[in-house]
C-alpha cells in the first residue's frame with residue numbers, strides 16, 4: 059500500500075496562518091505539532107453538503123431587522139462574491155456571520171467587556187450565494203473590543219464569516235476587517251497570516267457602488283476558497 | 297490560468313456559539329429513535345489533556361449505502377462546558393477510494409476552536425470494522441501505529457467514542473488535502 063506523504067504546516071499553509079502562532083497565546087496548547095498527512099482526493103474530500111432556500115429565511119441576512127426596534131450604530135451593507143481558486147463563482151454557498159454590536163460587545167455570556175448590550179441587536183446572520191456567487195448582508199459596523207492576550211490588547215473591528223464551498227474540505231472560517239484600522243499592526247490574529255498580500259485579502263474595501271444614499275455605507279468583501287482544487291497535488295492521486 | 301490567492305483562515309474565536317450553534321438538532325443526522333441510529337461522542341483535548349469547552353466539531357459522511365448525498369451527511373456540534381461533543385447518525389457505508397480500492401466506513405471531521413487559527417481536518421473510523429479497516433487505503437497509508445490508531449473510534453454505549461487530541465504524544469493524525 060502507498061504511504062501517505064507528509065507536509066509540514068509551514069510548507070502547506072502558504073496563504074493561511076500556522077497552527078502554532080505564539081503571539082496569539084491560546085495557540086500554545088491547541089496547535090497540532092506533527093506534520094500533516096496528505097490525503098488522496100477521494101469522494102470524501104471532493105463532496106460536501108448542499109444548501110438551499112429552505113436553509114435561510116429572508117430576515118436572516120438583515121441583522122438590523124431581527125428585533126422590535128433598530129440597533130444603534132452605523133448601518134452598513136457588506137457584499138461580495140465567493141470564488142474558487144480559478145475565479146469561478148461558488149453558488150448556493152451557505153455563509154454564516156457573527157459579530158459584536160456597535161459598542162464592541164457580543165451577545166455571549168462569556169463576553170465580560172463592560173460595554174452595553176443592544177436589545178435590538180443579536181449579531182448573527184446567514185445567507186446563500188446567488189448564481190454569480192454573490193452574497194449581501196445588512197448590519198451595523200461592529201466596535202473594536204479588548205481581550206486578554208497581552209497588556210492593552212484590542213481586536214480591530216471585524217465580522218466573523220463561515221463559508222461552505224462545494225466540497226467539505228473547501229470550508230473556510232475567516233474574519234473580515236475594515237479598511238485603515240489603526241489596530242492592525244498590534245493584532246496577533248490578523249498578523250498570524252504571514253504574507254502581507256494575503257493579509258490584505260481579509261480587509262474589505264469601502265465601496266461607493268454599494269453605498270446607498272441617505273441609508274447605509276457599503277463594504278465589499280470577496281472570498282476566495284481553497285480546497286482540493288487549489289493545491290498543486292490534485293492529479294497524481296487519481 | 298493563474299490561481300487566485302486564497303482568503304486566509306482566522307479563528308472562530310471564543311464567541312461563535314450564538315452564531316453557529318443555535319440551530320436545533322444540528323448534531324442529529326437522524327433522530328435517536330431511528331433503527332440503526334448510533335451516538336458518536338467524544339472530547340476535544342488540548343496539549344495538557346484538558347477538554348475544550350469552546351470548540352466546535354463538524355462531520356461529513358456518506359449514507360448507510362455509501363452514497364454521498366446533497367441533503368444528508370453534514371452535522372455540527374459545539375462542545376459543552378465539560379468539553380463534550382456528540383452526534384446522532386447512522387454508520388456510513390463504504391465509498392470508493394483511489395485505484396479501485398474500497399474505503400472503510402469513515403467520517404470526515406473538522407475541528408474549530410478558539411486558539412485554532414484554522415480548522416484541523418481528520419477522519420473517524422469504526423473499531424468494529426476491523427476487516428474493512430485493514431483494506432482502507434488511508435489507514436494503510438499511515439506507518440505510525442499510534443497515528444493510525446488515533447483515527448479509530450472505540451465502542452461505547454449506543455455507539456462510539458472518539459476523543460480528538462490536538463497536541464502531544466497522543467495527537468490525533470491530521471490531514472492536508
Ligand SMILES: [Fe+3]
Pocket residue numbers: 158213216218309311
Ligand atoms: Fe470576534
